[in-house]
Amino acid sequence: MKAVALKLVLRSWWRNKTFSVISIVSLAIGIACTNLLVAFVIYEFNIEADNPNKEKIVYMAQDSPLKSGEIVSYVAGSIPVQLKEKYTEVEDYLRFSSIDCNSVTIGDKQYEPVLITTTDTTFAHFFRYEVLYGDLHDALSAPDKAALSESCARKLFGKTNPVGKIVQIDLADGGMRYENETTPLSRPFQIAAVLKEHPQAYLKFDMLTGNGQDYYGGIALLKVSPSFDKKGFAEKIKADGVPTLQQEKGGYHFYSLQDSYFQRFTQESIPYVARSQSSLLIIGLISALLILLIACSNYINLSFSRVLQQMRIIHTQKLMGATQAEMNYQLFLDTFLTVGIAFLLSLLIAHDLIPVFNRIMSGRITTGFFLNRQVLPFICGLVLILSVIPACYMSRRIANLTDSNYRQFFTGNKKRRIVTALSVMQYIISIGLIIGTLTIYAQLKLTQKKGECYRNLIEIGNWKGGNPDANTFAAELKNRPEIASVTRAGGSILFAWLQQITIENKDGSESYYSSVQYMGEEDLLQTLGLQILQGVTPQEAMRKYDRPVYINRRYADILIPAGENPVGQPVSRYDKFSYGDQANDPQQACTICGIVSDLYINTLEEEAMPSLIYLNNAGAKNYRMLYVKLNEKQKKKGLETIREVWEKANPGEYFTYIDVYDVFMQRNRRTTDMGNLLLMYSVISILLTCFGLFGMALYATEQRTKEIGIRKVNGASTRSILFLLIRQFITWIAVAFVIATPLAWVLLNRWLESFANRVSVSPLYCLLGGIIVLAITLLTVGWHSYRAASGNPVRSLRSE
Structure with a gap:
């Protein structure tokens, strides 16, 4: 009987090839999309799933001193130590920071930058990484030793054991180095361990090294007792006067490791912690389920149509003595074969889509994760539901309907309500x-x-000192047809230091805003594509004022009284922030020469920051950040020109740059x-x-x-x-x-x-x-x- 049922099912598929192919392909696509999104959601919502310490780890944050209502994750280095010593609820602490890397040198070969994270020797108390070679504690206990991730070790050393090898890390200048600075521009590290990477990792790093004696602060994790109350502990340490960045006005906040994974801390760049978006996961999961509903609707509609065409055969089988159990078996076999083939096809589709999916969703899932114990039960359950429910429904319907009744149900006065609803x-x-x-x-x-001003804008700021410097490099690039403009600046645009503006409200309370300041040559506005909304041109401002400064529209909205023209006024008239106690503070002599359009450096979920843009050609010798605007039609050639001039001006130095537009879009x-x-x-x-x-x-x-x-x-x-x-x-x-x-x-x-x-x-x-x-x-x-x-x-x- 089983062989006969299989033969009848295959004959039915062959007679209705179009319906069968459409059912299987649409169901396979629906299952593949659903499995991809479900695997992604499970991956993200179970970060560090295999970490036995996960539930005991909390993430520290505190109120921002720069903007009211914001929270930052920066914690001074002494605070976690103080909490462990004073409070029994805190069993251990783990602090992180990073080292900016420009390139890696091994012997006479140079490699692209790697992500270097510094941490404490308590790292193994919080996170479980399998050590492939060496000793992790040894790697973190000395400032000149380090551990590599498995992928980084393979990239730098191939398949050989790198323990004991020396790597020279060329430090990123960041555009903040001046001639009299003596901080070394490179550091040697001896590789002491290699760590195996694992899925659902909370941390991202290529190289791990120990925190030095000069560790000032970064992010902090605490390992706490099972009875730890996050809200209660925050109130307790506030009452005890534990210092914050806002002094007595601020407070600390504590998050579980999973919650911190979805928490967005504004105005901070933390490359060594993986982050995700809970809203994206929820919307993605809903989208996947909707796609599955469409696929199932197709499957049910077409199954109804195909079964209708088989009604005469089914009733003939009944007349020939087939029992209802045998008919049900045939329907179940038909359904299980359809879903089974669709499932196998969905695995092939999902496998091919994973690289595209990871790129679109910034995901990290692999094909092997589908076989993980977290995902496999769901996939098996989905296949079982798709197989059993339609088969049960159709077998129950067919058992109670004659050929004429079925036609009346499906094509008569009821107007095919099920098909209509599904469609x-x-x-x-x-x-x-x-x-x-x-x-x-x-x-x-x-x-x-909003980020158009950054398009085709290249930031170069990793200088090694000496000659040639940024000035020589800029001179070499000017007048090249593929270069639209070149300007020197005193610091990075997107990674600028923030300062606080305090505004007193009418009710006597205070509001805080983050302010950012830029300094550069007179053609800085042109290179950044900023429009002058009010005031004079940079050339005229340089002739008219000793220390000209532009303010952006957001600055004017916050600090300039309504109806007042600030052009020609000293900036100190509006900005009460104290930059220093000296009477000859240069801030006091700066004159507002115009208002420019807003410059967005973070996500559009926030308002633009109030900004001051100082122009000063005389300080160009100290400007170590270079911004190059490329011509749109010659972008590739422009990059080749910059690289060529770099290699000529800085022989032997690794060339790196930042595409400012890409960084801005990444923040959004x-x-x-x-x-x-x-x-x-x-x-x-x-x-x-x-x-x-x-x-x-x-x-x-x-x-x-x-x-x-x-x-x-x-x-x-x-x-x-x-x-x-x-x-x-x-x-x-x-x-x-x-x-x-x-x-x-x-x-x-x-x-x-x-x-x-x-x-x-x-x-x-x-x-x-x-x-x-x-x-x-x-x-x-x-x-x-x-x-x-x-x-x-x-x-x-x-x-x-």
Whole structure:
């Protein structure tokens, strides 16, 4: 009987090749997309899943002294030590910082920069890394020793054991070094250990070394007792007067390791801690489930259609003595084979999509993670549900219906309610995803517009001192056609030091704002693409004022009284921040020469920072940061020119640069990741909907072949028959549009509320969502409908 059932199932598939292929392929795509997102969500929500200390580790943060309501993760180096000594709840501490690396030198070979993290010898008390070679404690106990990650060791030393080898780390200058500084520009490290990387790691590093005696601060983790109360402990140490960056006004905050993984700390760059976005994971998981719903809708709709075509065979089997159990077995076998083949195909699809998915979502999952004990039960459960539920439903229905009753149920007055509901749901999902994609991409365009001043802007700041320096290098680049402009500056634009502005409110309270200051030559504004909204040009300002300074619009909004013109006024009239106690403080002599457009250096979820831009050509000899604007059409050649001039001016020195636009967009990764995710799933949803429409249109035309022939014989035109066939699809889209539009509107507006600079949900995007789905439906359904409507009625009636 089992062999006969298998033969009948395969014959059924062969007779209905189109339905079978569409069912399997659409289900495979749905399962692959769902498994990818579910694996990603499980990966992110179970960071350090195999770490036995995970639940005992808390992350320290404190109130920001630079902006009211913000939290920073920087903790002074002495605070964790003090907490361990004074409070029994704290069992241990672990502090981290980083070393900026320009390049790695081994013998006579130079390699690209690596991520170097410094930490305490208590590292192994918090995180479990398998030591492949050497001794981890030894690597962290001396300032001239280090441990490498396995991937970094392979990159630098191949497959050989690197323990005992020496690497020379060329330190990044950062644009802050002056002629009389004596800090060494490179440091040798002896490799003392190699650590094996593991999935779901909280930390990211290439090289790990010990904190030195001059450790001032960074991020801090505490290992606490099981009874530790995060909120209560924060109140306790505040009452005890534990110092904060805000003195007595500030307080500490504590997060679990998992919560800190999703926490976004503004105005900080912490490269050695992995971060994720909980909102992106939730939206991604919802998108995956919606895609699975579309795939299952196709599967159910087409299964109904295929089973209907087999009704005569099924009833013939019953007449030949087949029992209901045998019929159920055949249906279950059909379903399990369909889902099983779709599942195997989904594994191949997921394997090929993982690199693309990781790039789009900034993920770290691998194919092997699908077999992890965290993911495998879900995948098996999903396959089981997809196999059992449809088979149970169809077997119960078929057992209670005759051939005529089944036709009446599926094609009679009930108008195929199940098929209609599933089809409308598909359209709702597709329209909603398209509206979401268009809106999020509009927000992404706004982000790109705010960062347009950084496009093709290259930052170079790793100088080794001596000659040639930044001035010589800048002179070599000027007047090259592929170089739009060159300017020298006193520091980095995106990695600038922040200072505090204190504003007294009307109720007597104080508000804090982060202020940023830049200094450079008179062509700094031109290179950064800043517009002068009010005031004089840089050239005129240099002639008119001894110490000219531009303020940005945000600075003016916060500090300049309404209706007052600040141009020509000393900046000290508005900015009460004390830069020093000397009477000859240069701040006091600076004159506002104009207001420029805002310069965004962080995410658009925040307002632009109030900024001061000082112009000073006389200080150019100390400017060690170089900004080069490349011509758009000659960007590649421009980079080659910079590299060529660098190698000529700095023989033997490794050349590195920062693409400022890329860094800015990376800081706005939440928008880009969300846009890429929804675009990917919108395309997939439309593709799956097309699969379903193709099968449904084929079935609808086949079932109405006789009706179409009779109508044509009685004088019906091709146009009227065509409209008759596609009318139900248009009705479904109209119903779906009415439901999807308000849902998308509400959800997207809630998401956009988190942005200080945001777009609105345009009615045009909603209309486009409906039009796109309608156009795709007409193209997909129209082809089948036109063939049926324009065919020879005599042939169709004869076949009937």
